[in-house]
Amino acid sequence: MSSGSAIRGSRVGSSPMRPDERTEPAPRRQITYFCAAGHDSQIWFAAEAATPETWDCPRCGQPAGLDGANPPGRSRVEPYKSHLAYVKERRSEEDAQAILAEALAKLRQRRGE
Missing domain, CATH: 2.20.28.270 (RNA polymerase-binding protein A)
Structure with a gap:
């Protein structure tokens, strides 16, 4: 074991974590x-x-x-939508029944029924 007063993780001769007097911060x-x-x-x-x-x-x-006299309005919070809700927006009930019937027919054909 080493016995010393060095802070763990530091190295000898390391520079301080403050800005140097000779350098300027970025504008x-x-x-x-x-x-x-x-x-x-x-x-x-x-x-x-x-x-x-x-x-x-x-x-x-x-x-x-940026305009203090006219700040933007409150953002509208959209309610959570499930995948099914998005599908129902795009497809009608008849389309859904046709797609289901087609998928079931393919499944039955693969099974040999």
């Missing part, structure tokens, strides 16, 4: 987004990065926009 800018619930969120972006029109509010999860 960035702060953009404020406003949601319909009245929250304002300050988000930092790189100076050359394009800012999105909307951002999800970190407090309530609703969309937030």
